[in-house]
Amino acid sequence: xxxxxxxPQALSIQEGENAxxxxxxxxxxNNLQWYRQNSGRGLxxxxxxxxxxxxxxxxxxxVTLDTxxxxxxxxxxxxxxxxxxxxxxxxxxxxxxxxxxxxxxRLLVSP
Amino acid sequence: GAVVSxxxxxxxxxxxxxxxxxxxxxxxxxxxxxxxxxxxxQSLMLMATSNEGSKATYEQGVEKDKFLINHASLTLSTLxxxxxxxxxxxxxxxxxxxxxxxxxxxxxxxxxRLLVL
Numbered sequence: 001x002x003x004x005x006x007x008p009q010a011l012s013i014q015e016g017e018n019a020x021x022x023x024x025x026x027x028x029x030n031n032l033q034w035y036r037q038n039s040g041r042g043l044x045x046x047x048x049x050x051x052x053x054x055x056x057x058x059x060x061x062x063v064t065l066d067t068x069x070x071x072x073x074x075x076x077x078x079x080x081x082x083x084x085x086x087x088x089x090x091x092x093x094x095x096x097x098x099x100x101x102x103x104x105x106r107l108l109v110s111p
Numbered sequence: 112g113a114v115v116s117x118x119x120x121x122x123x124x125x126x127x128x129x130x131x132x133x134x135x136x137x138x139x140x141x142x143x144x145x146x147x148x149x150x151x152x153q154s155l156m157l158m159a160t161s162n163e164g165s166k167a168t169y170e171q172g173v174e175k176d177k178f179l180i181n182h183a184s185l186t187l188s189t190l191x192x193x194x195x196x197x198x199x200x201x202x203x204x205x206x207x208x209x210x211x212x213x214x215x216x217x218x219x220x221x222x223x224r225l226l227v228l
Contacts, residue, residue: 003154035219042204042221043155088154097208097217098145101155 004089004102012108019076021105023089024069030095032065034074037086037104046074046087079109113139115207117220124195125228131191132223134205140185141207145217146178149202161188195227 004025013019025032031050035043049056049065049072056063062075076083086106090099114137124130134144142163147155159180160168167180179191188207192199206219 003156040202040222040224043206043219045217045219095215097143097206097215098160099157099217101147101157103154106152 006102010106021074023072023102025091029091031092033090035088081111113218115218115220121224123226129193134188136186136207139209143208144188145206147204197227200227
């Protein structure tokens with residue numbers, strides 16, 4: 001399977017804490033994207049990092065990419081209860097948006 | 112941002128019937144749309160790539176005769192689950208690819224939950 005792996009599978013933290021999720025993938029990529037999915041809903045695009053980038057920020061989100069290790073991490077700082085959701089990484093090998101999704105991390109942020 | 116809609120949002124049907132799911136790009140044209148399937152507590156798995164005016168490209172292990180895809184216009188792709196069975200019960204999500212500022216971006220629909228009894 002070409003699917004990426006994410007860890008942890010589930011993460012439970014308190015509001016205000018930081019949450020870190022990791023993603024590993026198997027093939028060369030053009031870019032890697034992170035998505036959020038609330039229970040039973042569609043996906044929301046969070047951030048895209050290209051293969052020639054090493055770090056990217058967007059608000060409380062920080063994404064790193066290590067192409068030598070074929071891995072990426074998503075850091076959510078100062079988490080809020082509203083951040084509770086599943087988070088997926090997705091790799092795009094061609095640059096034409098044919099995405100391969102990771103297994104996902106279920107994040108629970110308690111008030 | 113661009114909007115992609117799906118209809119219906121949920122459907123319950125009897126085993127053996129066919130179900131059609133529509134995916135529309137509301138404010139942009141999409142030459143390419145993707146169909147994904149997501150089982151409970153699992154990740155999205157790409158089923159097929161839908162290309163306007165041509166045959167869809169199916170991923171390995173996805174039966175093209177069971178999951179019929181028609182991309183009749185630049186704003187509409189349909190997925191028909193033929194002779195649905197309980198194991199086809201899943202969350203089906205479409206996405207549409209758009210080109211903006213020289214970059215490709217993908218926008219996801221809200222998903223359609225299918226329950227086959």
